[in-house]
Amino acid sequence: MSSSRGLRLVCAVAVIGALTSACGLGGSSDDGNEPAGAAKGPLKGTVTFETLQLKPTFTKYVNGVIDAFEKKNPGVNVKWVDIPFQGAQEKLTADAAAGTLPDVVNLNPQFAQALEAKGQFIDMDTAASDVKADYIPGAWQAFTVPGRSGSYGIPWYLTSEVTMYNKSLFKKAGLDPAKPPASFDELFADGGALSKAGKGSFYGAHPALENRFITDLAKQGVPLLDKDGRKWTFNTPEAAAYLAKLVDAYKKGVYPKDSLTQDHSKETEAYQAGRVGLFPSGPNFLTIIKQNAPKIAEQTAVGPQITGESGATNMSVMGLLVPKTSKNRNAAVAFASYMADSENQLAFSKIVTVLPSVTKALxxxxxxxxxxxxxxxxxxxxxxxxIAKGQNLVPVQYDARVTQAVVGKVQLALQGKLTPQKALDQAVDAANAITAG
Structure with missing residues (x-):
């Protein structure tokens, strides 16, 4: 797998395990949802299953799952459709408008949120109520929509950030290579020691603002939205105090000067080049580091996810959703449930650096x-x-537009052009204008 592909994809797994009991659906209701309960008679029909840029690397895996499912359900034909990652959201929006969404679609909450908010997907609290208890609560809740009841996806697989760090650079900085930082204060302290020792040849960390800023606020108990989920509220004194620490860290050289406008891919490159000593990210990047920078991989150790006093940890979720326009919902929900059952998720996780969303598999x-x-x-x-107590801490409303607006104001604070409180006030105003629009 190339490093660029590894940034957004996982490896394939072979299908093992027996088919779990299908999640059936009864007759249609006016709102497009259907009551839970066993389907009457065998499953029938064609199910179109859409994934994001898995072909050709993952053809064997996906076809294996499909073949096994169809063998158990000879009346069902699963048609696999794969689309490019780039432009996927635009395509899904157009398909929704045309009423041509696939029967089962693989999305994360952020990709799904615009369509969820418009009522495009069936409620899995109802349609898959017989398997809901099998899943980590935080993963199931990731597909809820603020202000609406129900949850609109079956969690498939998860990732949970760890803290990767360079033991060699830790030693050069006089830090204990067996004691990585676990809190934000420790992260700043260790980052400062690393940058001081590096004298411009290496630094403590990379800010990766697009990926990390809003999540780090949530970990520290900052309320990102009001109780109705309609207005952004993260301009609190606590959030301003945290941003002030970021500003101070940037001034003291904890981060490379050119890092403020760089994304996660540049952070990965910096760690692989030995330019930063700390790299909080998904464990799947260990494979990428080993492939691209074996000498850095030899010096890499791991610690827990950086978090606040509450101990809250974030997780990223990928799920399987069934649109209301599906003509074969019984078969669609059964297939989604099978793909994400305990045995298949466990098999998946033994080949790929991801985590299952089913408690039993963990x-x-x-x-x-x-x-x-x-x-x-x-x-x-x-x-x-x-992951057992993890949550998807980033609200689904925090889409690309809101991210860009918020990060832009944070960058101005780090450059000394806005005070932390003023930057957050303006970020909240901009985010609310986008969300309201």
Whole structure:
């Protein structure tokens, strides 16, 4: 797998395990949702399953799942459609307007939120009520819509950030290579020590503002939205105090000077080049580092996700959603449920650096034991421990437009052009204008 593909895709898994009992649907209701309950008779019809840029790398895996499902359900034909990652949201929006969405679509909450808010997907609280209890609550809740009842996706697979760090650079900075930072204050302190030791040759960390800023506020208990989920509220004194720490860290050289406008891909490159000593990110990047920078990989160790006093941890969620326009909802929900059942998710996780969303699978020794003692095994155990109580802390309304507006104001604060409080006030105003529009 190339590093660029690894930034957004996971590897394929072979299909194992028996088919779980299908989540059936009854007759249609006026709002497009249907009551839970076993489907009457065998499943029938064609199910179109849409994924994001999985062909050709993952053809064997997806076809294996489809073949196994169809063998158990000979009346169902699953047609797999794969679309490019770039432009996917625009295509889905156009398909929704035309009434041509696939029967099962693989999306994350941020991609799905605009269509969820318009009532495009069936409520899995009702349609898949018989399997809801199998899933991590935080993962299931990721597909809820503020102000509306129900949840609109079956969680498929998850990732939970860990803290990767360069042991060699830790030693040069006089830091204990067996004690990575676990809190934001420790992150700033260790980052400062690293940058001081680096003297411009390496730095403590990379801000990765687009990926991290709003999540880090949530980890520290800052209320991002009001109770109705309609107005942004993250311009609190606590948030301003945190931003002030970011400003101070930037002034003291914890971050490279050119990093303020750089995204996560540049952060990855910086770590692989030995330019930063700390790299909070998904464990899947361990594979990418090993492929692209084996010498850095040899010096890489892992610690827990950086978090605040509450211990809240964030997770990223990918799910399977069924549009109301599906003509074969019984089969569509059954297929989505099968793809995301415990046994198949466990098999998936043993090949890919992702986590299952089913609680039972997380209790497997693969996630609880030390394994072979490798850094990958350590990351797997750490992230699995975190994920059991993890949440998707980033609201679905925090889309690309809101992100750009907020990060722009944060960048101005880091450059000293706005005070932290003024930057957050303006960010909230801009975010609310976008969301209201």
């Amino acid at each position: 209790k497997d020794p693969y996630f609880t034991d030390a394994g072979d003692g490798s850094v990958e095994a350590q990351a797997r155990r750490i992230s699995a421990q975190q």
